[in-house]
Every structure is written in C-alpha cells, then in structure tokens.
Amino acid sequence: MLEKLSTENRNARTMNLDEMSTTxxxxxxxxxDRTVPLAIQKEIKAIEKLVQQAIHTLKRGGRIIYLGAGTSGRLGILDAVECVPTFGISPDMVRGLIAGGEKAMMIAVEGAEDSEELASRDLTEVSLTEKDLVIGIAASGRTPYVIGGLKKARQVGAYTGSIACNKDSEISNYAEIAxxxxxxxxILTGSTRLKAGTAQKLVLNMISTATMIGIGKVYKNLMVDVQPTNLKLIERSKRIIMQASETDYQTxxxxxxxxxxNVKTAIVMILTKCSIEEAQNRLKQSEGFVKKAL
Known part of the structure; x- marks a missing residue:
C-alpha cells in the first residue's frame, strides 16, 4: 500500500540528490519546507475543531493524550513535555505515548509500531477514561499502533482526533476529527522526519498553544503560568510581571x-493593589483567567 501514499513518492526535483552540491x-x-505552512492552512478548520474539543476536555477534567510511533511519537512527547514548564500544568494533563515506550525516544524499537494491541495496553496503563482526548499521529496515516490506540479510545468512550500527512488516510476512519x-x-524519498515531521510539529504547536490560551494560561500574549524552575525562567517571570503591569524591574x-x-498572582496584586490572599481568590473565581480576575 506504500505506493499509494504521497509521502512515499519520489520527488521529481531531487532525482539527482546525491550529485547536488551542499548549497x-x-x-x-x-x-x-516553505510548502508546509500552506498545506497546513488548508486544514485550519479541522485544527480549530480539535482545539475546541481539547479545551472542553481539559475544562471537564480530562487529559490530552498524543499517540504515535517513531518521529510522530517523539513529536507528541516533545509537545506534551514542553507544556509543563511553559503553561504550569501537571505532567498528567497532556501526555505523549510512543510505540515501544520511553526507550523508543532514543532508540528505535523494531516492530513496536506494527502492534495494535500494544497501543491498547499502553492506554490501559495510563488509565484512559471517557473524559480524555486521544490524538493519533502518523505521517503515513496507516500505522497499526495508532489505529489500535484510536480503536481503544473509541471503545472506552474517549474523544478521538488524528493527524496524518496523506489524504484519505486510514487513521482518519477512527477519528472524530481528522x-x-x-x-x-x-527530498529524500520516504524520509517523513522532514516535511511531514515539520507539519506535525507545527500542528502540535497550534493545538497545545491555542488550547492553553483557551483555559486561561495566557494573559495578552504573555505566558503567565510559566514555572520558574531555573534562573532563566525566574528572570523571564519577572520580565512578564514588568510587561503585564507596566512596572519597573525592582517592583x-x-x-x-x-x-x-506566582506570576499571575503578582500581576493581579500590582494592577488591583490588593493582598496576595485577594489576588489568589480573584484568580480562583475567574478560573485562572487574569483578565477576568482584574
């Protein structure tokens, strides 16, 4: 079936790739690579629907779970891991699962992507429920591990989404939003870590960022829930407070x-001239949205 996938076709522009100069x-x-954002643009409506579902999922206490093999799985884990310090969420709120487990992040686990049962087991181990959203990622759109995961999600009653880099992909048949x-x-035939991987990374950026904005993790264009876990992030936190409240560094x-x-609390304290207790209460009542708390 690979010959039917556009991601597996030979690129007519690079038939003599091995004879080209480095330049x-x-x-x-x-x-x-410039063609990737234009291809994504055609799918904005579908991405919007998936973001809206992701916001609904998190607001009702569910989780976003990315599921993939190889490059697709690694990109899902990357997006999930980076949500924690950027948006101050728990590691369990957005999770990434990869065929073959954590060791597959560094070394390919042969045959893992070919098992539907493995995905079902992985989702069972993370206690998948009907409140969760499972997003299957596969450049080819036909990876058995991803199909098995989406099947399991539907059996449990969880909402399902998919990201593929081919039209009429098989995984789309198991996703409510494809x-x-x-x-x-x-340019290198079948090397989907290139344009396909770039497309997946851009779409995952869109999904997680827009979702976090939708649950109050951003004020204006500032990451006000950033976790100051190192010196750089401590300084960034202070700069965010400065920018949000239009105050000086010392203040x-x-x-x-x-x-x-806590960046949010500091901003509310400055702009409303209130105590830490009142700022915390305002944020609690506004479900974490700084603008509402103000």
Whole structure:
C-alpha cells in the first residue's frame, strides 16, 4: 500500500540528490519546507475543531493524550513535555505515548509500531477514561499502533482526533476529527522526519498553544503560568510581571517574591493593589483567567 501514499513518492526535483552540491541541497530543502505552512492552512478548520474539543476536555477534567510511533511519537512527547514548564500544568494533563515506550525516544524499537494491541495496553496503563482526548499521529496515516490506540479510545468512550500527512488516510476512519495535511514527497524519498515531521510539529504547536490560551494560561500574549524552575525562567517571570503591569524591574521583583513566585498572582496584586490572599481568590473565581480576575 506504500505506493499509494504521497509521502512515499519520489520527488521529481531531487532525482539527482546525491550529485547536488551542499548549497543546492540546502536551497531545495528550504524551498520544499516553505510548502508546509500552506498545506497546513488548508486544514485550519479541522485544527480549530480539535482545539475546541481539547479545551472542553481539559475544562471537564480530562487529559490530552498524543499517540504515535517513531518521529510522530517523539513529536507528541516533545509537545506534551514542553507544556509543563511553559503553561504550569501537571505532567498528567497532556501526555505523549510512543510505540515501544520511553526507550523508543532514543532508540528505535523494531516492530513496536506494527502492534495494535500494544497501543491498547499502553492506554490501559495510563488509565484512559471517557473524559480524555486521544490524538493519533502518523505521517503515513496507516500505522497499526495508532489505529489500535484510536480503536481503544473509541471503545472506552474517549474523544478521538488524528493527524496524518496523506489524504484519505486510514487513521482518519477512527477519528472524530481528522486532520490531513498533504505534505507530498520528501527530498529524500520516504524520509517523513522532514516535511511531514515539520507539519506535525507545527500542528502540535497550534493545538497545545491555542488550547492553553483557551483555559486561561495566557494573559495578552504573555505566558503567565510559566514555572520558574531555573534562573532563566525566574528572570523571564519577572520580565512578564514588568510587561503585564507596566512596572519597573525592582517592583516586579518585589511582587514576584511577595507572590511566592506566582506570576499571575503578582500581576493581579500590582494592577488591583490588593493582598496576595485577594489576588489568589480573584484568580480562583475567574478560573485562572487574569483578565477576568482584574
């Protein structure tokens, strides 16, 4: 069936790839990469629907679970892991599962992607419920591990979404919201870590960022739930307080300390001239939305 997948076709522009100069290779890679955002643009409506469902899922106490094999699985885990420090969420709120388990992040686990049962077992181990949203990711759109995961999710009653880089993909048949980005042939035939991987990363960025905005993790365009877990992030937190409240560095640092390192609380304290207790109460009543708390 691979010959029917556009991601497996040979690229007519790179038939002599091994004879090109380094400059020629880099230029054609750059030119091919430019086509990815345009392909994604055609799927904005489907992405919007999946984001709205993701917001609904988190607001009712469910989780977002990415599911994939190889590059697709690694990208899902990357997006999930980066949500924790960026948006101050628990590691369980957005999760990534990869065929073959954590060791597959570094070393390919042969045959793992070919097992539907393995995905079902992995979802059982993370206690999948009907409140959750499972998003299957597969460049080919036919990976058995992803299909098995989506089947399991539907059996449990969880909502399902999918991201593929081929049209009329098989995984779309098991997803309530299917995103199909036609990225076409790669410069290196079948190497879907290239344009297909780029498309998946961009779409995952869109889903997680727009979802977190939708549950109050952002004020204006500032990441106000950032977790100050290192010196860089402590300084970023103070800068965010400065920018949000239009105050100076010294004042921002003072309220950062008074708010026990909580950026949102510090902003509300400064802008409403209230105590830490009142700021915390305002944020609780507004479900974490700074603008509503103000």
């Amino acid at each position: 020629e290779i880099l230029k054609i890679m750059n030119e091919e 995103i199909e980005i036609k990225t076409g042939s790669e 921002a640092g003072k309220f950062y300390n008074a708010a026990n390192g």
